Amino acid sequence: MMRILEDREKRFLRILKLNEEYKLPVICGKINYPGNDKNTLKAGLAFNVLYSLLKDTFKDHEVYSETNEGFDGKSLLMVLNVPPKEAKKKAINIEEFHQLGRLFDIDIYVNGQPISRRDLGLNVRKCIVCGDDAGICTRQKRHDLREVIEIIDKIIDDYFGALSYDDINWMIKRFYEKEDENC
Numbered sequence: 001m002m003r004i005l006e007d008r009e010k011r012f013l014r015i016l017k018l019n020e021e022y023k024l025p026v027i028c029g030k031i032n033y034p035g036n037d038k039n040t041l042k043a044g045l046a047f048n049v050l051y052s053l054l055k056d057t058f059k060d061h062e063v064y065s066e067t068n069e070g071f072d073g074k075s076l077l078m079v080l081n082v083p084p085k086e087a088k089k090k091a092i093n094i095e096e097f098h099q100l101g102r103l104f105d106i107d108i109y110v111n112g113q114p115i116s117r118r119d120l121g122l123n124v125r126k127c128i129v130c131g132d133d134a135g136i137c138t139r140q141k142r143h144d145l146r147e148v149i150e151i152i153d154k155i156i157d158d159y160f161g162a163l164s165y166d167d168i169n170w171m172i173k174r175f176y177e178k179e180d181e182n183c
């Protein structure tokens, strides 16, 4: 648990540094995967989908990007030359309408501060289990961890189960291209 928090802190400091260095908004995409093991195979598959979506959505605005991994799971950071609220709107669109969107956590940071849904006059995110304010359920630990993980794993299974052989091949290819970039 400690190591998860440490990696979260590390990521935040990195975002802060990129904000300062480029004087531009930074988008952070990661999988909202509960529990102590954030690096399950399923979380990794979902991250690859998010990675491709963000790369495609912001391809005309990307100034710099990097992926990181650690105890808090994988994350993609992108520096974007785009108005932050516009980026946030696109991010919310993915979170709300993609089949895996409920698992995605996409934040836009300006000067180390995340743009909130409220800044855009939108409602907060809903809990994946009961539909209430997700922040409250998390803080109050309202749901059994195993139940939450089961729901999330099922969303991921359903998504990949519905894909064709070609889709999955494309995703694997995309993933290895990304690995090469990092070498």
Ligand SMILES: [Zn+2]
Pocket (backbone or CB within 6 Å): 127, 128, 129, 130, 131, 132, 137, 142, 143
């Ligand atoms: Zn709930």
